[in-house]
Amino acid sequence: MRFWSLVRKELLVLGRDRHGLLVLFVMPAIFILIMSLAMRDTFDRERAVALDYLLLNESAEPIGVRFNEELKRIEGFRPVPAAAGEGREALRRRVADDEVKLALLVPADFGERLRHWNDAEPVPVTLLLSPSAAPQTRLLFELAVSQALRKLRFEHYVLPSLGLLALGQEPLGEATVSGDYVYRDGSARVAPTAVQQSVPAWLVFAMFFVVIPLSTAFLVEREEGTLARLHVMSVSPTALMVAKVVPYYLVNQVQMVLMVAVGMYLVPRLGGDALNAPSSWFGLWLISSATSIAAIGFALLVSTVARSGIEATTLGGVSNIVLGALGGVMVPKFVMPKFMQDLSVLSPMSWGLEGFFDVFLRGSVWREVLPEAGALLLFGAVCLWAASLLFERKPRGVA
Amino acid sequence: MDKAAAGRGFFLIEIERLTKVYARTEHVALRDVSLRIRRGRVFGLLGPNGAGKTTLISILAGLVPKSEGRVLVDGLDLDREPERIKRLIGLVPQHLAFYPTLTVRENLEFYAGILGQRGALRRERIDDCVAVADLGRHLDRRADTLSGGLKRRLNLAIGLLNRPALLFLDEPTVGIDPQSRHFILQSLLALKDAGMTIVYTSHYLEEVRQICDDLAIIDAGRIVAGGTLAELLAADGDTLRFELEEALDEAGQGLLGEMLAAPVRREGAGRFAARVPPEAVERLLNGLRERGLRLRSLHYGSQDLERLYLSLTSTEPRD
Numbered sequence: 001m002r003f004w005s006l007v008r009k010e011l012l013v014l015g016r017d018r019h020g021l022l023v024l025f026v027m028p029a030i031f032i033l034i035m036s037l038a039m040r041d042t043f044d045r046e047r048a049v050a051l052d053y054l055l056l057n058e059s060a061e062p063i064g065v066r067f068n069e070e071l072k073r074i075e076g077f078r079p080v081p082a083a084a085g086e087g088r089e090a091l092r093r094r095v096a097d098d099e100v101k102l103a104l105l106v107p108a109d110f111g112e113r114l115r116h117w118n119d120a121e122p123v124p125v126t127l128l129l130s131p132s133a134a135p136q137t138r139l140l141f142e143l144a145v146s147q148a149l150r151k152l153r154f155e156h157y158v159l160p161s162l163g164l165l166a167l168g169q170e171p172l173g174e175a176t177v178s179g180d181y182v183y184r185d186g187s188a189r190v191a192p193t194a195v196q197q198s199v200p201a202w203l204v205f206a207m208f209f210v211v212i213p214l215s216t217a218f219l220v221e222r223e224e225g226t227l228a229r230l231h232v233m234s235v236s237p238t239a240l241m242v243a244k245v246v247p248y249y250l251v252n253q254v255q256m257v258l259m260v261a262v263g264m265y266l267v268p269r270l271g272g273d274a275l276n277a278p279s280s281w282f283g284l285w286l287i288s289s290a291t292s293i294a295a296i297g298f299a300l301l302v303s304t305v306a307r308s309g310i311e312a313t314t315l316g317g318v319s320n321i322v323l324g325a326l327g328g329v330m331v332p333k334f335v336m337p338k339f340m341q342d343l344s345v346l347s348p349m350s351w352g353l354e355g356f357f358d359v360f361l362r363g364s365v366w367r368e369v370l371p372e373a374g375a376l377l378l379f380g381a382v383c384l385w386a387a388s389l390l391f392e393r394k395p396r397g398v399a
Numbered sequence: 400m401d402k403a404a405a406g407r408g409f410f411l412i413e414i415e416r417l418t419k420v421y422a423r424t425e426h427v428a429l430r431d432v433s434l435r436i437r438r439g440r441v442f443g444l445l446g447p448n449g450a451g452k453t454t455l456i457s458i459l460a461g462l463v464p465k466s467e468g469r470v471l472v473d474g475l476d477l478d479r480e481p482e483r484i485k486r487l488i489g490l491v492p493q494h495l496a497f498y499p500t501l502t503v504r505e506n507l508e509f510y511a512g513i514l515g516q517r518g519a520l521r522r523e524r525i526d527d528c529v530a531v532a533d534l535g536r537h538l539d540r541r542a543d544t545l546s547g548g549l550k551r552r553l554n555l556a557i558g559l560l561n562r563p564a565l566l567f568l569d570e571p572t573v574g575i576d577p578q579s580r581h582f583i584l585q586s587l588l589a590l591k592d593a594g595m596t597i598v599y600t601s602h603y604l605e606e607v608r609q610i611c612d613d614l615a616i617i618d619a620g621r622i623v624a625g626g627t628l629a630e631l632l633a634a635d636g637d638t639l640r641f642e643l644e645e646a647l648d649e650a651g652q653g654l655l656g657e658m659l660a661a662p663v664r665r666e667g668a669g670r671f672a673a674r675v676p677p678e679a680v681e682r683l684l685n686g687l688r689e690r691g692l693r694l695r696s697l698h699y700g701s702q703d704l705e706r707l708y709l710s711l712t713s714t715e716p717r718d
C-alpha cells in the first residue's frame with residue numbers, strides 16, 4: 001500500500017512538472033523530427049536529392065560527349081554544366097566560396113591525350129573540392145567518376161582487343177581523377193580532416209551553451225531579490241545586462257582557445273588528425289566574438305522570458321539543441337533536403353558554423369567572415385534589445 | 400507643503416491616496432492608502448500575507464510604479480526625483496539578497512562598489528557595517544556557509560552601506576534563532592538612535608511591539624488602523640469581545656445588538672465584537688442568561704497587539 005502511494009505520488013509530481021515533461025517528451029520529439037527530416041535523403045534512395053556539381057567539359061570530341069553521358073548516369077550526383085564563358089578560374093572561385101561542394105574539369109585535349117596515352121602519365125580529370133565537402137562524398141564521387149572512365153576505356157580498349165571494336169573506334173589509355181581542395185586564398189594545403197570540420201561545429205554549439213549558466217545565475221538573482229537591491233542602488237537594467245556580456249564573452253573566448261588548442265595539440269598526440277591553424281587569426285577572433293555576442297544575447301533573452309531557473313535551463317537547453325540540429329551542427333547541411341537547407345539559414349548556429357568554416361576550411365581572409373559576423377552581431381543586438389525591453393517591463397518587487 | 404519645508408519636516412515619508420493596480424492581473428494591491436511616517440522613528444507595517452505591505456515598500460523604494468496617488472520622501476516627489484530618493488534609501492529584502500558563493504567581504508565590497516564607494520570611504524563604510532552587524536570574525540567565509548542568523552546580519556549590513564536616511568526592512572528576522580533576532584532588533588534600535596528612519600514589516604507582533612514607535616495595520620490593500628501602539632490599543636479600549644458556545648445566525652446576531660444597544664460584528668464562529676460603554680457588559684450577561692446562551696469567554700477594554708491585529712484583519716487564514 002505504502003509502495004503504491006509512493007508510486008502514485010511520483011506520477012503526480014512528474015505529471016505536473018511541465019519542464020521535466022518538456023525535456024522528456026517534447027524535446028526528443030522535436031529533435032527526432034528535425035534529424036529525421038535532415039537525414040531523410042541520406043538513407044532514402046527513392047527520394048534522394050542528388051548533390052549538384054559543376055561540370056566543365058572542355059572536350060568537344062565524341063569521347064568527351066560520351067563521357068558526359070556516363071557522368072549523367074551516376075546516382076546521387078547531378079552535373080550542372082558550367083555557364084557559357086565560365087572558365088576554370090571562375091569554377092575554382094565558386095567551389096572555394098562553397099557555392100558547390102564539387103566541380104569536375106575535363107581538359108580540352110581529353111580525347112587526344114587518351115588516344116596517345118602512355119602508362120606513366122594517365123590523363124587527368126580534375127576534381128575541385130570545397131574544403132567543407134565530407135571525405136565520404138569525395139570518395140564516393142571519385143569512385144563513380146573513375147568507374148565512368150573505366151567504362152569508356154572498356155568500350156574503346158578492351159572490346160577492340162576482343163575483336164569487338166566498333167568501326168572507327170580505337171583503343172584508349174587510362175584516365176584518373178585527381179582531387180584538389182580549393183581555398184579562397186588560393187593556397188595549397190593538406191586536405192581537411194574530420195577534426196577540421198567537427199571542431200567548428202562543436203565550438204559553436206558549446207558557445208551557445210552559455211545560456212545555461214547565464215540564465216540560471218540571472219534568475220537566481222531575480223528570485224533572491226539581488227536585482228531589486230541593485231535597482232534600489234540605481235543600477236539600470238541595461239547596465240545589469242551589459243555587465244553580463246563581458247564575463248561571458250571572456251568565457252566564450254576561453255572556450256574557443258581551449259577547443260582549438262585541443263584540436264591542434266592534444267588530438268594529434270592521441271593519434272587523431274590535427275586541427276590545422278586557421279587561415280586568419282583575426283578572422284577567427286571576429287567570428288568567435290560575433291558568435292559569442294549572439295549566444296549571450298540569446299541567453300539574456302531566455303533569462304528574461306523564463307520565470308524560474310529551471311524554466312530557463314529547460315528553455316535554453318532545448319532551444320540550443322534544436323538550433324544546433326537545424327544549423328548543421330549535428331548533421332552537415334549539404335546532406336539535408338533542400339527545404340531543410342533553406343530552414344537551416346534561420347539558425348544563428350548555422351551562421352557561426354559557416355564563419356568558422358571560412359577560417360578553418362575555406363582559407364578565407366578576415367573580410368570574408370564579415371557577412372556571417374555581421375548577421376550574428378545583429379542577432380545578438382536584437383536579442384539584447386528585446387531582453388532589456390522585457391526586463392524593463394518585468395515586475396521587480398522587493399520579494 | 401513645499402519641498403524645502405518638507406525636507407526639514409517632521410515626516411520623512413508622506414503618502415496621499417496611493418493606489419496600485421497590477422495591470423496584467425487587474426489585482427488591486429493598494430487602495431487609496433494615505434500615510435505619514437515620522438523622521439527618526441521605527442515604523443511598523445503589519446498585515447497578513449498579500450495585504451499589500453511588500454507592494455507598498457516596493458513603490459517607496461522605486462521598484463514598482465504606482466497607479467495613482469502622491470508620494471513624498473524627504474520632501475522629494477517620487478514621480479519627479481526617483482533617483483534622488485533612491486540615494487536616501489537602504490533596502491533589506493525578505494530574501495537573502497547577496498551572492499552565496501562570494502565571501503562576506505566580497506559581497507560587501509561588491510555592493511560598496513555598486514554604490515560608487517572607493518578607497519578610504521569604502522573601507523570606512525564596510526567597517527561600520529561590519530561593526531553594526533558584528534560580522535568581523537566572518538569576513539572571509541563564503542556567504543553560503545554562514546548560519547541563518549549571520550546571513551540575516553549580512554543582509555542587513557549590505558542595506559546599511561550607503562548610510563541611508565531611510566531603511567526598509569521586509570521581514571528581516573524570518574527563520575532565525577531568538578539570539579540572532581534579539582541582536583538584529585537591538586542593532587535597529589541603535590540605528591534609530593543614530594537618527595535613521597526605519598520602515599519595518601514583520602509577522603512577529605512581539606518584535607513590532609518591541610521596536611516600533613508607530614505602526615499601521617494594512618489589510619486587503621487598505622490601512623485599517625494607524626498610530627502609536629498606545630493610541631491603537633487605546634482606540635480599541637471600549638471594545639467588547641465575547642465568544643459563545645453556540646454559533647448564532649443573523650437573527651441571533653441582531654438579538655445581541657439589541658442587548659448591547661450597539662452594532663455587533665461577527666469575528667468568527669460564535670465570536671462577536673462591539674464598541675460599547677462598560678455598563679453594556681452587564682446587560683449582555685443578563686440577556687444571555689435569560690435566553691439560555693452560554694458564554695465561553697469575554698474581554699472588555701484595552702487589548703494586546705495580537706488580539707487587536709486579529710480583530711482588524713480577522714482570524715481566517717489568507718490565500
